[in-house]
Amino acid sequence: MACPDCGRESARVHSSYRRTLADVVVGGRPLLIGLSVRRLFCDGADCARRTFAEQVEGLTVRYQRRSPLLQHLVEMAGVLLAGRGGARLLHIVKVQLSRTSVLFHLMRMRLPPVVTPRVLGVDDFALYADVYGTLLVNADTRLPIDLWAGRDAEQLAAWLRIHPGVEVACRDGSLTFRQGITAGAQTRCRSATVFTSGKGSRNGSRISRPPTAAACPAARQAVARDSPRIHRHGPKHQRDRSRPGPEPTDRGQVRTRGHLAGMRTPHPAPAADEP
Structure with a gap:
C-alpha cells in the first residue's frame, strides 16, 4: 500500500481492526459488509504521517461508513428532494436517515468548478x-x-x-x-x-x-x-383582421353591435280587449 501523503509504498504492518460498511439493500434487506483492515507504517523520513489504514479501491473511502454506491444514492436523494423528501425516499429503500443527516451529506458534497459563462x-x-x-x-x-x-x-x-x-x-x-x-x-x-x-x-x-x-x-x-428585439405591440395587442369590423351607417357613423343593442326600442305591449 502507498502512503496517502508521500506516496511511498509500505508493507510493515502496525495493527489491524474490523471495519463495517453499509451497502445498498439486497432483496429488500439491509446489507452490511465486514472488512479486516490493516494499519501500516510509513517509513518516509520526510513524511509527517506515521501510520495509515489501507483502502479497498471502489469499496472504501476514508472516514466513510457507506459504500460509494450507497453514498451516491444518499447524495442524489438530497440533491433532488432535499432533507425531508430525501429522508422519506431513503426509508423506502431501507436506508434509515433523518432529514438533518440528509442535509448534512448534501452540504458535504463538493461544488462543481465554476466555469465562466458566455x-x-x-x-x-x-x-x-x-x-x-x-x-x-x-x-x-x-x-x-x-x-x-x-x-x-x-x-x-x-x-x-x-x-x-x-x-x-x-x-x-x-x-x-x-x-x-x-x-x-x-x-x-x-x-x-x-x-x-x-x-x-x-x-x-x-x-x-x-x-x-x-x-x-x-x-x-x-x-x-x-441583440434582443423588443416589439412595442405584442401579438395580443395586434388587431385580428380576419374578424369583421363594425359596419358603417348611411350617415358615415360607425355603430357597434352594443351601440345598436342600446338603441333598440321594446315592442309595445298588446292592447287589452275592449268590452
Whole structure:
C-alpha cells in the first residue's frame, strides 16, 4: 500500500481492526459488509504521517461508513428532494436517515468548478425588509453560479475581473449592476466597451469585443443576432383582421353591435280587449 501523503509504498504492518460498511439493500434487506483492515507504517523520513489504514479501491473511502454506491444514492436523494423528501425516499429503500443527516451529506458534497459563462445573468432578491442579495446565473445552462449578500457594484466588478470571458450580461434596470458591469469590463479589457440594448426592464448590457474583432462582418452578425428585439405591440395587442369590423351607417357613423343593442326600442305591449 502507498502512503496517502508521500506516496511511498509500505508493507510493515502496525495493527489491524474490523471495519463495517453499509451497502445498498439486497432483496429488500439491509446489507452490511465486514472488512479486516490493516494499519501500516510509513517509513518516509520526510513524511509527517506515521501510520495509515489501507483502502479497498471502489469499496472504501476514508472516514466513510457507506459504500460509494450507497453514498451516491444518499447524495442524489438530497440533491433532488432535499432533507425531508430525501429522508422519506431513503426509508423506502431501507436506508434509515433523518432529514438533518440528509442535509448534512448534501452540504458535504463538493461544488462543481465554476466555469465562466458566455451569457451571465445578474439579479437581486430581497431576504427581508431592506436586506438584499445578489444571484449570478449561467443563462445558457440556467444553473446558479454564485450568491453573495448585498447588491454592491464593486462586488460584481471584482467577480468580472476574476472571471474574464463574459460576452453578454443580462440584468434589470438597476443602476448598481450597470456600474458594476461597466467597471469590471473596462478594468479587465481596455478595448472593451459596454452598451445597453433595449428599454425598460428588458435592457441588457453587452460587453462587446475589441474594435478589431467588432469590425469583422461575422462579429457584427453575431451582435445583431444576439441583440434582443423588443416589439412595442405584442401579438395580443395586434388587431385580428380576419374578424369583421363594425359596419358603417348611411350617415358615415360607425355603430357597434352594443351601440345598436342600446338603441333598440321594446315592442309595445298588446292592447287589452275592449268590452
